Each structure stands twice: as C-alpha cells, then as structure tokens.
Amino acid sequence: MKKIIAINGSPRKDWNTETLLNKALEGAASQGAQTELVNLYDSDYTGCISCFACKKKGGERGKCAVKDDLSPLLEKLKTADAIVFGSPIYFMNMTSGMTAFLERFLFSNMIYSFEIPTVFPKKIPSAVIYTMGMDEKRMEDSGIKNSLKFYEGAIGRALGNQPELLYSCDTYQFTDYSKYESSMFSEPAKAKHKAEQFPADCKKAFDIGARLAKNA
Secondary structure, three states: OOEEEEEEOOOOOOOHHHHHHHHHHHHHHOOOOEEEEEEHHHOOOOOOOOOOHHHOOOOOOOOOOOOOOHHHHHHHHHHOOEEEEEEEEEOOEEOHHHHHHHHHHHHHHOOOOOOOOOOOOOOOOEEEEEEOOOOHHHHHHHOHHHHHHHHHHHHHHHHOOOOEEEEEOOOOOOOOHHHOOOOOOOHHHHHHHHHHOHHHHHHHHHHHHHHHHHHO
16 A cells, blocks of 8 residues: 655644645545654754764665654655655745754755765655745745745655645634734735635645555
8 A cells, every 4th residue: 555644844733734734645545545644843853963974885875863753754754655745934934843854854865976866765756735824926026936946856856756836825824813913914815815715725735645646
C-alpha cells in the first residue's frame, strides 16, 4: 500500500493549513493510500547545525546526525511514496518550524556533488500547500512566489520531481476579528472569501492528494 505523509508547518491546529493538508490526505486515501499527518509544532527540534556529518566521506549519506524529536520523522520519510508540505506564510516566508525542518531534511539528502544531486532513496512526487492572509494581488505584487522558489527547487532536487503548488490566499485568520487590531482587513470580505473560495481550495487540495497517490 502506498504511504502519503503530510507535514504541517503551522502551530495552529485545525486551522487553514491543517484543513488543506487533511483534504489532500483524504484525496490520497480515496485512491487507496495509507496516510499520516505530522504536526511539526508537537516536536522539540532544531534546524541544521552545520556539522556536515551527512557529507562526510565514509559516513552515512542521507542521515542527519542531530538527535532530537525530528530524527524518527526524517527516517520515516524515506519510506513515504509521496509527501505533502504545508505552511502558512509568516512575515513573507514559511514558518520557522517548517524552514528548520526543511534544513534538516533537504540538506542531509543533498551532498556537494553535481553528479549526485540527491541521496534520497527513491524518486517520489510531492506538493507544497501555502496559506496566507494576503489576497492574490498582494501575493503577486510582493514577489513572495519568487522568494519561495528556492525551497521548491530544493524539494524537487531532493525528491527527484518538482512539487505541485497550491496557494490559498486571503484566509480567515481569527474567530473574532473584533478582538484584534486588524483594520487593514475587512472581516465581512474575509468571511465571504472563506465561504466561497476556501471550499474550492479544499477541493484543489483533495485533487492534489489523489494525483500524488496515483503517481506514487
């Protein structure tokens, strides 16, 4: 049975990012895949410490030497048939939890060699799901897509295939907007977008999961 693992880089459970990741897993399950959701913020871990153990001649390629809560997950991902990465955009980037995870996961699987672009054990499909409070126009104007291309390219290099992408914009951020300083947003407009567009994004996530399971 194919195994699809989703990595949630959001500290907020049951909100936009996790909802879309679960929809992707539902899509994968619809094709008979075994699925698992991992919440990074449940774990205690660091980013890469630049020890270069994963690059050492005679060492164990593809294995991060740091021992913490992330270690079992990094090994488990080697058994996955597809991976879905999900993160909200905080301060124009993926969350610090996701970038720390990607440092450990991607750097340990890529050695300093043009001839060997990756030591990940197999080529697998993947996807990256982004959620953000800014609308699509602001996303395009900000250039944030370009800033994320490095991570997407590194994922493609490590896993052997470029990831599918889903941008879920203008997301609903609070249960009660009156409690927060948020005058730059229109709560009624946010609610309308949530009611009309977010279900469409959920459908896109479901379809991505189904495709990943088919192509795995």
